[in-house]
Every structure is written in structure tokens, then in C-alpha cells.
Amino acid sequence: MAKVLVFIDNPGASLKKSSLELLTLARSLGESAVAVNGDLSDDVAATFAEYGVGTVLHPSVQDLGDFLVAPKAAYLAAAAEAAGAGIVLLDNSPEGKEIAARLGIRLNAGVITDVVAVDPDGTAHKSVLAGSYNTSCKATTAVSVLTLKANNVVPGPAPAPTTPESATVEVPAVANAARITAREQKVASGRPDLTDARIVVAGGRGMDGDFGPVEELADALGAAVGASRAATDAGWISHDAQVGQTGKTVSPQLYISAGISGAIQQKAGMQTSKVIVAVNKDAESPVFEIADFGIIGDVFDVLPQAAAEIKKRKG
Amino acid sequence: MEETLKIVVLVKHVPDAQFDRHLGGEGNTADRDESILSELDEYALEAALQLAEARGGSKAGNQVIALSMGPAGAVNAVKKSLQMGATEGVHLTDDALAGSDAAATSLALAAAVRHLGGVDLVLTGMASTDGETSLVPAQLAERLGLPQVTFASSLEVDGGRLTARRDADTSSETVEAPLPAVVSVTDQINEPRYPNFKGIIAAKRKSITTLSLAEIGVDPAQVGFAGSWTTVTSAEERPPRTAGTIITDEGDAGIKLVDFLAAQKLL
Numbered sequence A: 001m002a003k004v005l006v007f008i009d010n011p012g013a014s015l016k017k018s019s020l021e022l023l024t025l026a027r028s029l030g031e032s033a034v035a036v037n038g039d040l041s042d043d044v045a046a047t048f049a050e051y052g053v054g055t056v057l058h059p060s061v062q063d064l065g066d067f068l069v070a071p072k073a074a075y076l077a078a079a080a081e082a083a084g085a086g087i088v089l090l091d092n093s094p095e096g097k098e099i100a101a102r103l104g105i106r107l108n109a110g111v112i113t114d115v116v117a118v119d120p121d122g123t124a125h126k127s128v129l130a131g132s133y134n135t136s137c138k139a140t141t142a143v144s145v146l147t148l149k150a151n152n153v154v155p156g157p158a159p160a161p162t163t164p165e166s167a168t169v170e171v172p173a174v175a176n177a178a179r180i181t182a183r184e185q186k187v188a189s190g191r192p193d194l195t196d197a198r199i200v201v202a203g204g205r206g207m208d209g210d211f212g213p214v215e216e217l218a219d220a221l222g223a224a225v226g227a228s229r230a231a232t233d234a235g236w237i238s239h240d241a242q243v244g245q246t247g248k249t250v251s252p253q254l255y256i257s258a259g260i261s262g263a264i265q266q267k268a269g270m271q272t273s274k275v276i277v278a279v280n281k282d283a284e285s286p287v288f289e290i291a292d293f294g295i296i297g298d299v300f301d302v303l304p305q306a307a308a309e310i311k312k313r314k315g
Numbered sequence B: 001m002e003e004t005l006k007i008v009v010l011v012k013h014v015p016d017a018q019f020d021r022h023l024g025g026e027g028n029t030a031d032r033d034e035s036i037l038s039e040l041d042e043y044a045l046e047a048a049l050q051l052a053e054a055r056g057g058s059k060a061g062n063q064v065i066a067l068s069m070g071p072a073g074a075v076n077a078v079k080k081s082l083q084m085g086a087t088e089g090v091h092l093t094d095d096a097l098a099g100s101d102a103a104a105t106s107l108a109l110a111a112a113v114r115h116l117g118g119v120d121l122v123l124t125g126m127a128s129t130d131g132e133t134s135l136v137p138a139q140l141a142e143r144l145g146l147p148q149v150t151f152a153s154s155l156e157v158d159g160g161r162l163t164a165r166r167d168a169d170t171s172s173e174t175v176e177a178p179l180p181a182v183v184s185v186t187d188q189i190n191e192p193r194y195p196n197f198k199g200i201i202a203a204k205r206k207s208i209t210t211l212s213l214a215e216i217g218v219d220p221a222q223v224g225f226a227g228s229w230t231t232v233t234s235a236e237e238r239p240p241r242t243a244g245t246i247i248t249d250e251g252d253a254g255i256k257l258v259d260f261l262a263a264q265k266l267l
């Protein structure tokens, strides 16, 4: 059976949903091992057992987090060798892809990013050209490195828990890695994470400097807040909220687009959403071409009315 | 005296996203008939030009070399870069390169950078607008044994070191690395200039060097379809999204929106 190594960087107090998705996929493909970096809490260790992990690997050094990816890739390459892994799975964050990139070179392994599903034979599925094509790809090398997009696997524990073994992996020295010299923590919004939220409410230039109605509707729906680049460039909302080619790619169950025209770069980040609702006062806006439900109207009328109605119905 | 810099900017020519883009042929590669300089690489070029200009430009000996790997048409990405202000252009082209994945692309580009020699900084876009993998910059850095900083939203160079800023979801980081290094930049870093009339005229006099695999010492078997580590086994066009119900607000569209969500079981 294939051996699959999952990388989980800083698991924290409890595992994120995307990490559980990685563990679930790994188990469906073969015998799974996890390489962690950072502290391992009892809670996380228990989850590894529940999710059927066979081995948990730790790096021999503690300072991997002070550098940009190169030493993490070196650690993971050593871990993949130690585990005899045929597949290495990482998350699809910018950092996950970067580690995957360097790891691929170290292991002479093909790298496939933005994966949504993997067949038992290692064939990966992904969509390309801004969601306009579905493709199947395969690494032709002994090892394949895959980065998995969030929200595409239903996480679930193993039929029977395991008692994972633990081992330390010697991290080879890496000369000249870029060093992180300062880190400023951002304030958490308290809303769901944009990339794996079930519902996203996004606002554009049509919000005219006031994201209040977008946030109010998002909170009524328990949704994350997104934005077009016009809105983030104007400074009405943080750049992290940008959806699109140079922002985040999202595929929620529901995407509500408010005061956004629907430029190609915006569509690139949201057109694989299950259901798209658009509110725009210009009937000619391209966003209406891809909306399942479109409202030609003013965001400052429609959004507050919808938020109030939802609150009323939810009681 | 500021140090002078030899900067290589990687510019890719990609299908224009404003038109329908298609996959097909051998290995399901993108059709490049309507190709342009990848928009996101203009930010890398602008960053290079600003670094060079701050040090007295080409007169003071700073070099900004636009390097593109690709078929005949890729020379257009180099030409556009020269019009914007790059001092020279390099077009790496060879029939054997067709179908290269990120690993093969980074191998060829790494050999080209070594061939140019004495490079202080390699600047790239954050992602190509067609492949969108963002793998090439990190793979290039790994192959060249250089530090890499990806997704830089600001970049300064001083005394043989670079300082950059990276914005992640939960934090912003300041990053430092010694030169030479590979840096990919985001669209937040600057506002790329348009080529002006003077630039377009000046570009005609600038030289474009064409390199083949033999000239950079790469075995054709290591690149292209043969040398790639991944293959695309099938590609299927997704049915385009079609418009659904469109209504005009008559004072109750917010309520109708909620009715729609309830009917879709999305509440």
C-alpha cells in the first residue's frame, strides 16, 4: 500500500478543518504519516490517533518558523525519505505551495497544486484557466507532491483509531535561507476564514466606502466577507479580503456579489462557487452572466433589507 | 556610492485572458495564438526598473535583463519589456522545450540565469496568469541554491542584502536575505508604467539575444514533455455558467433574495 506523508505546520491547540481534510485524504490513499513543525498539543495528538495516523515525525530543530520555506522543504524531504512516502500532501496556501515547489526539486518529484481530488492510483484532479477547464494530472515520478485545496474532502475519523509512533527527523542545514526578522499579527475579525467559508458576501466599488451593509448581511448568514480589488485598493477593507486572480480563490456554497462588476480577474476567484447571487444597479454588468440569481438594484436598499429579513426568520 | 545591480526579470508570454482560452493538442497545453506579456510580470519589471533607476540606471552600469522562455511568439514579451525600459532581452527558445512543466521550466531558466552569470537578483511575477501555480520562482531558487522571497509587496536592496514585506492572512512579515536571491512580487508592490513613445523607439535599438538549449548546456531530454515530472492526462471544458433569474428591485428584492436562499436551503 502507498505511504502518504502529510505536512502540518504549527498545528496549534486543535487542528484546522483543512488539516483534517488532508488526513482524511491521506488515509484513503494508503498508510499515513504526519510531519509536524511546532508544538504538538495533547488534543492534536489525540486527533492524529483518531484519524488513523501511523507515525508522527518531528524536526530535530526548533527554528524552522524563523525562515522562509527552504529549511521546511529540507525537513520535509528528509521526512518523506524516512517515511518512505510515495505521496506528500500539503495545504494549498501560498506557503504550502512554496514548500511543495522546493520539496519537488529535492525529491525529483512532480508537484501538482490546487488539487481537489486524488484517485487511488495517484491521479489528481484540478481546474485550470480560471475554472474554465477540469483536468486530470499525474506525476510521472516515484514520489508525487500534491497541494490540496480546502473544502473538497469531507473530513472523518478512521474506523479504528491508531497508536501513532513518534520519531525525530534530522533536518539538513540550509545555507542562505531568507530570514523572517519581524512579524506583525493582524487583528482577527471573528468571522469565518474566507478560503473555507460556506458562504461569502463580497463587496466592490459599488459599496462606495461603506462596507457596513456587506458585514451586516455576512453576519446574519454566518458568512465571511470578501471584496473586489477596487474595494481593497481603495482601503475600504483589508487586502486579505480580496477575491480573484491576485487575491483568494473561493468556492463556497453561496457567493453574494454586491456592487461588483464582475471583471475577468474577479471571476477567476469565484466562478466555481456553487450558487452565485449578484446585486448591482447596472443591468449590463458582466456579473449577471454568471449569476444564478441577479438583482438589478441598489446595494444600500437590498442588502439591509435582506439582512433584516434573515434575522426576522431566524427569530 | 550605491552598488550597481544586474537584475534578471522573468517574463512569460501567456494567452490573453480577455479572450476565451483553450487547452488542446499534445499534452493539453494552452493555445497561445493571442498571447501577451503576463500582466503580473509587469510588476516585477517595474520593481527592477525602480531599483536600477535609484542607482543611476544603465548609465551607471545597472542592468535589467528581460528573460522569457517559450516559442517564437514569446519574443513579444521581451519586446514589451524593452519598451518599458529593460536594458536588454533574452529569448530562450528550443523545440524541445514544448510542454515543459514547472520543474522543467525552472531547470531551463536556472541554466539560463547561470549562463548570464553574475546575476544579483532574479525578479518574477507572483504567478503566471495561465499556469497559476506559482511554483517556478521557488523551484528556480532551489535549483540555483539561492534564498527566495515570494509574494513581496515591498522590496528594498542595500549593501548586498534585501528587505521585503510579505502579507499573509494572520500576519505581515518583514524578511531579509543576502543577494543573490530570487524574489516574486505581488500586484501590490507598484503601479507598472506604460511604454511611452521614447521607450518604444529606444527599444528598437536594444538587443535581444536568442539562446538555445545547447548554448546553455541543457540536455533536451531533461525538458519539454519528455523531461517533465507531471503530465496532464485529460482536460475537459467546464460548461460555462449560464445566467439564472434576474429581477429588478421593486422595493422587495431583499425579501425575494431571502426567499431564493431559503428555496436553495442556504439559510
Ligand SMILES: Cc1cc2nc3c(=O)[nH]c(=O)nc-3n(C[C@H](O)[C@H](O)[C@H](O)COP(=O)(O)OP(=O)(O)OC[C@H]3O[C@@H](n4cnc5c(N)ncnc54)[C@H](O)[C@@H]3O)c2cc1C
Pocket (backbone or CB within 6 Å): A203, A204, A205, A206, A207, A227, A228, A229, A230, A231, A242, A243, A244, A245, A246, A247, A248, A258, A259, A260, A261, A262, A263, A264, A265, A266, A269, A279, A280, A281, A282, A285, A297, A298, A299, A300, B039, B040, B187
Ligand atoms: C493584474 C491585475 C490583477 C487583478 N486582480 C484582481 C483580483 O484579484 N480581484 C478583483 O476583484 N479584481 C482584480 N483586478 C481588477 C479588476 O480588473 C477590476 O478592476 C475590479 O475587479 C473592479 O472592481 P469592482 O467590480 O468592485 O469595480 P467596478 O468595475 O468599478 O464596478 C463597480 C460596480 O458596482 C456597481 N454599483 C455602483 N454603485 C452601486 C450601488 N449603489 N448599488 C449597486 N451596484 C452599484 C456598478 O454598476 C459597477 O458594476 C485586477 C486587475 C489587474 C490589472
Ligand SMILES: Nc1ncnc2c1ncn2[C@@H]1O[C@H](COP(=O)(O)O)[C@@H](O)[C@H]1O
Pocket (backbone or CB within 6 Å): B009, B010, B011, B012, B013, B038, B040, B041, B044, B067, B068, B069, B070, B102, B105, B123, B124, B125, B126, B127, B128, B129, B131, B132, B133, B134, B135, B136, B137
Ligand atoms: N516560460 C517562462 N519564461 C519566463 N518566465 C517564466 C516562465 N514561466 C514562469 N515564469 C516566471 O515565473 C513566475 C511564476 O510562474 P508560475 O510558476 O507558472 O505561476 C511568472 O510570473 C514568471 O515571472
